Amino acid sequence: MSVYTSVTPEQLDEFLAHFRQIGEARDLQGISQGVENTNYFLTTDRGEYILTLFERVPEQDLPFFLNLMAFLANDGLPVPRPVPDDEGSFLRRLAGKTAAIVTKLPGRTIYYPGVEHCAEVGRVLGRMHRAGQRFPDSRDNPRGPGWWQDTAAALEGDLSPDEWRLLQDELTYQYHNRRVDLPRGVIHADLFHDNALFEGNELTGVIDFYYACSDVLAFDLAIVANDWCIHPDGTLNPYRTRALLKNYNAERPLTSVEEALWPVMLRGAALRFWLSRLWDYHHPRDGELTSTKDPDTFRAILEARRDLPQNAWVGWPKAAE
Known part of the structure; x- marks a missing residue:
């Protein structure tokens, strides 16, 4: 914006x-x-x-x-x-x-989300996904895996050897592990904390739907977790993550396959935003008022997600019971 x-x-x-x-x-x-x-x-x-x-x-x-x-x-x-x-x-x-x-909706942006905010965004996202499955139109995700491959190729001359190796390794991992036969529907695809408005602990507005598309619902949940539930070093805060997942699960219960692929979704969501920020950083546009975000933030998130165990979902929703 x-x-x-x-x-x-x-x-x-x-x-x-x-x-x-x-x-x-x-x-x-x-x-x-x-x-x-x-x-x-x-x-x-x-x-x-x-x-x-x-x-x-x-x-x-x-x-x-x-x-x-x-x-x-x-x-x-x-x-x-x-x-x-x-x-x-x-x-x-x-x-x-x-x-x-x-x-214009009421409320303000919460720049440092707490457990209550994460619980609320999980609840609303679950409701939104259920409603979106009834929406009659569809739109392919323009920043899905095909875009990842094309953008990575276009960035090759802009990246350091370490960045290039990390990028190619993660693309290979996603190619072999990402699945499209998961529950699908309309996703927001960009529900960062600056695209939500709160009054106290109540979520009063979800804004900026201009990346919305039809895709894997758990991927949208992973995008949210990678922004709302992190420590400054990019690792996941377990308390905020549990609150997010528990309240989402109460509105739209996830399948056992979605739970098993949760680490893959988290890594894919981190990769998608690392790539977009790399592109905006190396190929900026002129604007009267513009903001370019640091790609290293999502490189750190991606590296932290690559360190997660394969059973990273286990215990998160139930631990908050």
């Missing part, structure tokens, strides 16, 4: 003329976090919203994201609700880009 495209007051007024239900603009502030889209806090005389201009997302994928958010919001989940224009469309052009408005 960086600012790559500036919006003038005149452009904004012309755009909002097609959204009469939300009134006239009072303020527009750029949001610097994230790396994919241009995002603004939009305040009108009738409320607060998020305005997104899509920079790299294929336009044909946008209806999937917005329809998914509307579907989940209608199911009672704490996700932003897309705002239709006067003709009933969620998408319009603004400053040369396709743009959308969604409701």
